Amino acid sequence: MYLIWSLKVRTIIIILSFSFLLLPNQVFSEDFDNGKKVYRKCKACHTIALGAKHRVGPNLYKVINRKAGKAEGYRYSKAMKKSDVVWNEENLSQYLVNPRKFIKGTKMAFAGLKKDIDIINVIFYIKEMSKKN
Numbered sequence: 001m002y003l004i005w006s007l008k009v010r011t012i013i014i015i016l017s018f019s020f021l022l023l024p025n026q027v028f029s030e031d032f033d034n035g036k037k038v039y040r041k042c043k044a045c046h047t048i049a050l051g052a053k054h055r056v057g058p059n060l061y062k063v064i065n066r067k068a069g070k071a072e073g074y075r076y077s078k079a080m081k082k083s084d085v086v087w088n089e090e091n092l093s094q095y096l097v098n099p100r101k102f103i104k105g106t107k108m109a110f111a112g113l114k115k116d117i118d119i120i121n122v123i124f125y126i127k128e129m130s131k132k133n
């Protein structure tokens, strides 16, 4: 009897915690089209298509979850090469808020994105574009 009761309680707790996890996602749902708009700010310096040429900055195809400074054939700053950062979503978000604060000495001359929602959407855009080939 006790066992059944405790299992039920556990199920309720699990369901509740998942619903809390889902909530912020619903409020800030990722949006490809808005991500594309934000990406216009990156376009001056970055390409995103598979195999596209590096510009001022490296090609960003499949950059998410890759180690920093690893795009083939691009000359990174020493700071970026030595950073030992992996571009997971958490690190990339912090970088995009203020690149030169997150990686001191980076040569990415970009002031940063002010709005959380812009960062969420541009990361979503990069992820989606990296699925294409």
Ligand code: HEC
Binding pocket: 038, 039, 041, 042, 043, 044, 045, 046, 056, 057, 058, 060, 063, 067, 068, 069, 070, 071, 075, 076, 077, 078, 079, 080, 081, 087, 092, 096, 105, 106, 107, 108, 109, 110, 113, 122
């Ligand atoms: C003025 C040019 C410029 C703009 C605008 C710019 N970047 Fe960059 N970006 C660079 C340069 C240059 C580097 C290489 C930095 C280094 O080596 O220190 C870089 C590096 C990066 C990296 C690391 C890549 C790697 O392979 O480790 C990411 C991710 C990135 N930029 C994303 C973005 C995003 C997203 C935007 C738009 C919101 C953006 N950048 C806007 C120039 C720019």
